[in-house]
Amino acid sequence: MSATPRQTAPTPAAIRAAKGGTPLVALTAYTTPTARMMDGVVDIVLVGDSVGMVLHGLPSTLGVTMEMMILHGQAVRRGLGASLMVVDMPFGSYEAGPETAFANAARLMSETGSEAVKLEGGRHMADTIRFLVARGVPVMAHVGLTPQSVHALGGYKVQGRGAAGEALIADAQAVAEAGAFAVVLEKVPAALADRVTSEVPIPTIGIGASAGCDGQVLVVDDMLGLFTEFRPKFVKRFATLGERAEAAIAAYAGEVRARTFPAEEHTFADTAPGETT
Numbered sequence: 397m398s399a400t401p402r403q404t405a406p407t408p409a410a411i412r413a414a415k416g417g418t419p420l421v422a423l424t425a426y427t428t429p430t431a432r433m434m435d436g437v438v439d440i441v442l443v444g445d446s447v448g449m450v451l452h453g454l455p456s457t458l459g460v461t462m463e464m465m466i467l468h469g470q471a472v473r474r475g476l477g478a479s480l481m482v483v484d485m486p487f488g489s490y491e492a493g494p495e496t497a498f499a500n501a502a503r504l505m506s507e508t509g510s511e512a513v514k515l516e517g518g519r520h521m522a523d524t525i526r527f528l529v530a531r532g533v534p535v536m537a538h539v540g541l542t543p544q545s546v547h548a549l550g551g552y553k554v555q556g557r558g559a560a561g562e563a564l565i566a567d568a569q570a571v572a573e574a575g576a577f578a579v580v581l582e583k584v585p586a587a588l589a590d591r592v593t594s595e596v597p598i599p600t601i602g603i604g605a606s607a608g609c610d611g612q613v614l615v616v617d618d619m620l621g622l623f624t625e626f627r628p629k630f631v632k633r634f635a636t637l638g639e640r641a642e643a644a645i646a647a648y649a650g651e652v653r654a655r656t657f658p659a660e661e662h663t664f665a666d667t668a669p670g671e672t673t
């Protein structure tokens with residue numbers, strides 16, 4: 397939406413209205429300092445349930461709880477003032493029905509201060525999205541590869557290839573018609589992502605989709621090279637901070653063992669005029 401850092405956060409309505417313009421920039425964040433680094437530089441900050449895999453070592457997003465999303469959401473909120481904050485609804489918190497979904501969405505928003513929630517699913521979640529939107533909960537939808545369905549899908553596979561493309565378009569149309577202000581398209585063929593983007597009236601936010609989407613999202617630890625357990629093809633490493641961190645930790649261990657750290661500059665004399673620390 398803007399090249400220079402934004403001063404105020406866009407509203408969900410502004411995100412919706414940005415369809416077809418300058419691509420929307422989204423990233424995940426899970427902590428205050430990371431949120432501060434991206435505040436106003438990106439349009440949307442997503443407290444993704446990927447936090448379970450990225451920061452907690454879980455094997456999938458299925459074990460992520462409301463309590464985890466609330467704790468990380470509160471941390472991110474403290475670091476943000478000029479980007480829209482969206483919190484993922486965790487597995488099990490919205491699928492049973494609209495009422496349960498509303499209770500949990502309201503809890504996420506009231507306890508974290510987020511402006512919106514995101515949930516996974518297309519046509520089968522349309523009634524729930526409509527219910528939430530009618531009650532003041534802005535909803536970002538997520539179709540294509542929906543990681544909370546990893547076992548039902550049989551892995552983190554490309555979705556919507558061949559004849560399955562029509563069903564994916566119907567999913568994206570359904571969430572738009574239900575009132576979602578944007579939709580994440582994950583791991584779908586580029587040509588399908590372009591078709592969804594041209595046919596669906598809300599912004600498409602791609603991850604493993606296409607540059608033709610109305611915006612892009614990545615997991616921040618992936619693009620910084622901090623998370624290296626697995627690397628989907630759609631991840632570009634804009635930095636290799638993990639390697640640099642490992643080198644720094646090894647250097648520290650070496651200097652401690654060689655007694656070269658701490659050096660004199662890191663230690664304190666018994667008396668020092670004017671020194672208070």
Ligand SMILES: Nc1nc(=O)c2c([nH]1)NC[C@@H]1CN(c3ccc(C(=O)N[C@@H](CCC(=O)O)C(=O)O)cc3)CN21
Nearest residue numbers: 446449450457543551552553615618623626627628629
């Ligand atoms: N660090 C991280 N990045 C993500 O993008 C991410 C998470 N965690 N956790 C939640 C979900 C899981 N996601 C994933 C996970 C794996 C692939 C993937 O492409 N995995 C394999 C292929 C597996 C297969 O084809 O069955 C790969 O090639 O790396 C894609 C999205 C996206 N989300």
Ligand SMILES: CC(C)C(=O)C(=O)O
Nearest residue numbers: 424444445446580613
């Ligand atoms: C990758 C994004 C879209 C997500 O859902 C997450 O980080 O959990």
Ligand SMILES: [Mg+2]
Nearest residue numbers: 444445446484
């Ligand atoms: Mg997620």
